[in-house]
Amino acid sequence: MHPKRKNTLYKCVWRPVIANPLPAFDVVATYRSILASDPELTMPVAAIESLVEAIAHSNVSTVAETLRLLDDMTTILKNSIPNPISLSAGTDLFQRYLITTLNRPASLHMGPSDDFRAIRNHLLSNGRLFVERAKASREKIASFGKHFIRDGATILTNGGSRVVGALLRRAAESSTMRFRVIYVLSSSASSDAREGQQIVADLRAHNVPVATIPDSAVAYSLGKVDMVIVGAEGVVENGGIISRLGTYQLGLLAKSKGKPFYVVSESHKFVRLFPLSQFDLPIEQKVLDFKTSDGEKKGDAREKQGPEDEGVADMNGKVAGSKCSGNRPEDAVDFTPPNLISGIITESGVLTPSAVSEELIKIWF
């Protein structure tokens, strides 16, 4: 980037006013409309797509400007939704991608004499390519993951993960396998539950016997279960996952009964985050709410930082549009530590939890 950088720095000098780039562009609205328009889209991909839109709508002409625009947009996006963990996986990834490509214009087959606009156009088209690939990854995961299901197996799953749904559907379509599904469904009318009911109906239509149970019946039914498959909102650095509230206890129970516990997740959900415990997540959740009868709150330090979020919004595009209060436990997430996870099925292969950090390091360095 050396020759280029000089060039761009120079440009910066005589066009320094772009500090506030095109405020007319509403990244949040774009993000929401993208999510709403395509129910198949995940949060990180939608975030990347809206960032690409943002760059396309702006008139940035230097590297520094681009990065600053990206930074601003990312901050706006993160602040606009209650649980930015999943989203930040996408924005971080895109930022990283931008920095590496901008620093190595040679990789774009461009000489130093090329205009920055050419680089920008290249970025935009590549960004769109990325989105396409991310969408395709779900099918790839399904084709990897279906081999984990053996004939006659009973599978326990929860939440409204579309990847899990795709995997089970793919398995159901293959004529050689007969399997049963136990689906943990919360009774609430949350988006997650709706998504779950959709998958259940779908599976039943595919001739797969499905039993739906409440959270409280997990331990009871575990004796009949051969394996557990869950989706994830984010896969963190130590190989643990952040997922819908209740996944952690599912993992604990599965571990105690010696049942394999698999996570299916696209690799763009890998997020550079390292929670040490449930209460170490960078979001506010109000799951623990200590009260006495006179309504006065009594709590320890944990309760204050207790998180709030729109947990599974990732699973459902529409949720992001309908801004939720974040107080409801059914929208909360929890952290499942890596020692409970047998394997993580991604589009680039099946990883052990410890390989996640390796993948992340590869992306970042």
Place this chain on the structure above:
Amino acid sequence: MDTTPDGAAPPEAPATAAEPSSNPPPQAPADPKNVQSTEADTAPKLSPAELKKRKQAEKQAKRAQAKSSVPQTPAQQKGPLAKEGQKQQKDSKNAKADLSKPFPVRRRPSQGNTPVVKEVKVELKKDKQDRGLFFGHLYNQPRQHSMVGASKDVNPAILALGLQYSNYIICGSTARMVAMLLAFKTVIEQYHTPVGTSLARHLTAHHLNPQIDYLRSCRPLSISMGNAIRWLKDLIIKIDPDVPEDEAKRDLQENIDYFIRDRVTLADDIITSATAQKINSGDVIMTYASSSVVEKTLIRAHQKGIDFSVIVIDSKPLFEGKQLARKLANHGIRVKYLLITGAAHAIKEASKVFLGAHAMMSNGRLYSRIGTALVAMLASSNGLPVIVLCESVKFTERVALDSIVGNEAAPAEEILSEAERRALLPLKPYLHTSLLPKDDTKDTPAKGNGEVLEWVDNSDNFQMLQLLYDVTPANYINMVITEYGSLPPSSVPVVHRLSTHV
């Protein structure tokens, strides 16, 4: 100390013999049995004067061998005779010449030789190593406590540094590495390439190696030092022979500065800022012994205004935690100081455990001050997160399965504090007479409190084992914070690869 066990060969290893130092680690000696026996009698417990004499004797021996004027009788290689011979070397140069030859090789039962006091001591040492409790291999490195006997090539800066190492004045693997690199800067500055050689070839093999060997003889090299040495040698070897010497030297010195800046100063900065974010107000941080980066982190978090307190757990042998506790308290942090005996009690109050590292092994295990494993396991069983703070320069590609194969054993005389010695002194009348030092002992420092150590040395059924490190299994570690970010211990090899090949 590469004297061959073959009695006929002239013993030609000077005190700081040049060993291949491409892999300098303090652990994993190649062949404990062999090396141990030879080094056992050459090295430990010799006064400087004796060392000098020994060297002279060896020189004489070489000369004698060349002339082959003195025939060797098998009797001379037998133990007791050799011993007596060595005692006589003060008077007779000729006797010295041939008798010193078998000296490094033999092994004798300790009981038979009681009349010859000094020699008995040496033998006892050796036998102890035979018993060794699995740890005999850790004693094969003779400890140097003075500059006497150092090779003449050793730079004064290195000599001074070596003394600081062996007296634990410079302690801690990062501090030792930085001090070593700074001393190497001096060495390089004062270096002149001899005619007919090139800097790239001569500096590493003939000039740097004696320095490193001397440092190693003062205290085994730390992992980080080994990594830094490897890096430096690699750098030197790659110097283009066409580059003028002055320029090459300046480049090297500059690069050393950059290395320290990138791998230590900046790395510490990144680590402390990342770790300080992990401290929430109300936290009680437990730490063990003393680590510079843990100290910086805690101070930084305190300066950020986070309200937390610290429990410093400490223990023998070095009681480094005292320093840490004092420094933290001086900064206004609430500190509790306990010995490791109270750790199980204190852990109930703690909410996080921060540990420093001597090294991170490639199997994710933590190699750190002895006692660390205990604290980590305790924390783990109490469900507390165990966080290791470690610069990537301390990562190594080696693995450790236990604390026995690779470790550092500190000689008793280095570790026993004055107070402890004083406490032991009143026991003297109860000692078995055979343990009491004889009057004709010539070691002057043995008088006074040092006497205690002689009892230890003289006893044949008592050995003082003082290990400095232990190994914490990876599953007791939740997180390793490096300048590359936070990782699970399983990612140590990935980062190591990254930090050495980028």
